[in-house]
Amino acid sequence: MQHRRHRLRRAPLVLLLLALVLVLALRSARRAGWRLEVGGRxxxxxxxxxxxxxxxxxxxxxxxxxxxxxxxxxxxxxxxxxxxxxxxxxxxxxxxxxxxxNSQLRAASRELEGSLFGNPHSTNPSSMLSTAELADARARVLAHFSADPEEYAVVFVRSATEALKLVGEYFPWAPRPGWQPERRVHPGGISDAAALPAGRCGTLEQAGTGGAGSSFVYLRANHKSVLGIGAYAKLHGSTLACVDEPGMEAWLASKPPEDDQGAAADDVTYSLVAYPSKDNLEGRMYPLDWIQRVHSRSTDRHKWMVVLDAAAHVATHPLDLRAVKPDFVCISFYKIFGLPTGVGALLARRKSAAALRITYFGGGSVVDATAEDVWRVLMPLPEGLEAGTPPFLDILQLKHGFDMLRRLxxxxxxxxxxxxxxxxxxxxxxxxxxxxxxxxxxxxxxxxxxxxxxxxxxxxxxxxxxxxxxxxxxxxxxxxxxxxxxxxxxxxxxxxxxxxxxxxxxxxxxxxxxxxxxxxxxxxxxxxxxxxxxxxxxxxxxxxxxxxxxxxxxxxxxxxxxxxxxxxxxxxxxxx
Structure with a gap:
């Protein structure tokens, strides 16, 4: 009898433990992403x-x-x-x-089955066919964005990210007064071992003036790949300014600073503004008239340029480069029509690209080079920014994507x-x-x-x-x-x-x-x-x-x- 009473006393405790295990199991299942039956369905x-x-x-x-x-x-x-x-x-x-x-896939397959394409950095028949396809692809890209080939060049890259990296790497950053380069290299790819202190994004107080070094002004809603440009700006001692939309509007409405009269006449400083025409998180559309308003802040000795991240924008909206004139536009073609992956473009305004300090060279990006002294003569745009053989078999597939857009x-x-x-x-x-x-x-x-x-x-x-x-x-x-x-x-x-x-x-x-x-x-x-x-x-x-x-x-x-x-x-x- 005593053993029976003892078991009865333990029964509520056992039931409670079983219920607790069941609750924890259900929570774990939900956290693991299991879709549970609801109401017997x-x-x-x-x-x-x-x-x-x-x-x-x-x-x-x-x-x-x-x-x-x-x-x-x-x-x-x-x-x-x-x-x-x-x-x-x-x-x-x-x-x-x-x-x-599937129509794009079939068209690309038929083309690859029916033709032989060689390395475009040669003049044999298969290479010349690839060269013609590359020229046709550049023309199609320019036409799609209503861009004048005398004003814009199409630089083929792997992605919009690589296009942004090229701009950041070769932009003519100038350090702010008194800046000293940092000698310590942070380990493990971490910017700084400390989480504090952190800056804030919002309003902008005269990010840069003539003779005071370059500034990188960027919208808070930018993609990581745009933020990465800021790493180059920091490396060269330039000023960073993170702004939100009201902060950008207030800055653009303010009076531009005057030139530093003590600077040499040929001493020109360049600053850069970066923003998405459509941000990839909320899908917000940001004003394209910011481009002209940024340019209007330029003076004889301080030039403002704009890099437009259009990767999300051009998948669902037109972009007319007759109406707006960004200095650099970055896109990925798989965002637009899915195939091919691994091909993007930097649409570079020719007069703006002339200010870039192109350092690396390789493959077809040079007319010629010598081993002695690493001497080279760069090719003109766009090839001068395309180091190495472009992915020509992928690029020739662009036409099938553009054909699909036209059918729609x-x-x-x-x-x-x-x-x-x-x-x-x-x-x-x-x-x-x-x-x-x-x-x-x-x-x-x-x-x-x-x-x-x-x-x-x-x-x-x-x-x-x-x-x-x-x-x-x-x-x-x-x-x-x-x-x-x-x-x-x-x-x-x-x-x-x-x-x-x-x-x-x-x-x-x-x-x-x-x-x-x-x-x-x-x-x-x-x-x-x-x-x-x-x-x-x-x-x-x-x-x-x-x-x-x-x-x-x-x-x-x-x-x-x-x-x-x-x-x-x-x-x-x-x-x-």
Whole structure:
């Protein structure tokens, strides 16, 4: 009898322990990204094909006649793209990469099967065929951007990142007065072993004046690859100035400084402004008239140039280089039409490129060279910036991508198609609510301001009913299990990402340093930080260290955005 009473006393404790183990297992499963059964329902891989989506599409088509290229996308999407995707899948990562069509692939295959292409740095028949293809590709790129070949040159590179690197590496940086080069080299690729102190992005107080050294002025919302230019500016002792949009506007509206009258007449200083015409995190569109306004700040002895990161922009919007005149434009072609990867371009304004201090040479970038004294004569643009043999078999595939854009109706038609989907989706995402009325999402960007300011990118956090954020990688993993191709993290845009999620630069640096010391780049998706509580005292809060991004492109469909909405509506049960 006593043993029986002892077992009965232990029973509640055992049940409690079993319940605790079950709760921990469920939490681990969610964190691992497992998609759980909700209400007895199996995970759905048929998002976007429901009767509700079909009904909503009929109304959508009546309201948005610019969708779908006059029926082309509904007629051809399956044969051109869908045949390569798992059933029930939806691609929503066009800012990460465009999608190629099977028509492009077949055309490229036929060309490679039917012709022989040799190294263009020769004059035999196969080489001359490659040389002709390279010239045709440059002409197509210039025509696509309405650029005058007398004014702009197309420099083929591996990617927009390499184009930006060329600008930073060869820009004629001048040090600020009194600067001394740093002798210590930081180990392990870390900028500085300390997380503190950190500067701030915002307003700009006369970043540079004639005779006072170069300045690198850059928008907070820039891609990492643009921020990397700042490493060259720092290396040469130039001034860094990180600004937000109001800060840029205020600076451009201010009176430019006058020349230093004590400087020599031929002593010209160059400064650089860098910004994205469309940022890759929120999809914000930034004014192209900034280019002319930056140039207007130039004086006889201090010239201001602009490098425009157009990698995200040109995938969904036209860029007319007759209307705007950036000094350098950086693009990646896979962002536009998916194939080929590994080919980008620096569109360099010829008179601006003349100021670059081109150092490295190799392959076809020189007329000739001697081993003695490392003497060389550079080729003129564009070859003078193309060190080594260009990827000619990839470059010849560009024509098939441009042909596909033309079949869709060109960039104006693509812009209108993407905007129709954005205009329908954005207010529905913003309206998603928990059963108690709390918002399900925190949607970033400027969707309420319309297409002049916002493109077809949805960056968001999924919120619990209490307002806290679910870790973005967990949402991505759950979305992947449901067949959705989205992206999570800071998507190579740390400045705007950290600002949006509320993470201070010191906190972001400490997190990265912790990962570096541990030898991993798999950083914690949630960060615990101190913030003032309701009573004014410091309180510990957990912040998401990244966002979820769903982005649209030329081959996005209504079913894709409807699937995203259906997924998030059903997801509410997991994030109460």
């Amino acid at each position: 199996q995970p759905s891989h048929n998002l976007g094909s429901s009767e509700e989506c079909s009904s909503e599409k009929a109304e959508f088509l009546r309201q948005h006649p610019n969708y779908g290229y006059h029926g082309w996308i509904d007629a051809h999407w399956q044969e051109e793209v869908g045949s390569r995707m798992a059933p029930g899948s939806h691609y929503l990562d066009f800012t990460g990469s465009g999608l190629y069509t 109706g060109g960039m104006p038609a693509i812009e209108a198609h993407v905007e129709s989907l954005r205009a329908w989706t954005a207010p529905r995402l913003a309206a998603l609510r928990h059963p108690g009325g709390a918002p399900l999402l925190r949607l970033f960007g400027a969707h309420g301001r319309g297409p002049r300011v916002q493109s077809g990118v949805f960056a968001f956090l999924v919120l619990h009913a209490n307002g806290s954020s679910r870790a973005a990688p967990w949402v991505q993993q759950d979305a992947a299990a449901a067949g959705l191709h989205v992206r999570s993290g800071c998507v190579c845009n740390p400045g705007q990402c950290h600002y949006d999620v509320g993470l201070r630069p010191e906190e972001a640096r400490a997190r990265a340093l912790d990962g570096a010391r541990a030898g991993t780049d798999d950083l914690a998706p949630l960060v615990t930080v101190a913030r003032p509580g309701a009573d004014g005292r410091p309180a510990r809060v957990r912040l998401a260290a990244g966002v979820v991004r769903a982005s649209l492109g030329p081959l996005s469909t209504f079913e894709d955005v409807c699937a995203l909405l259906e997924f998030l509506r059903g997801y509410r049960e997991l994030v109460l």
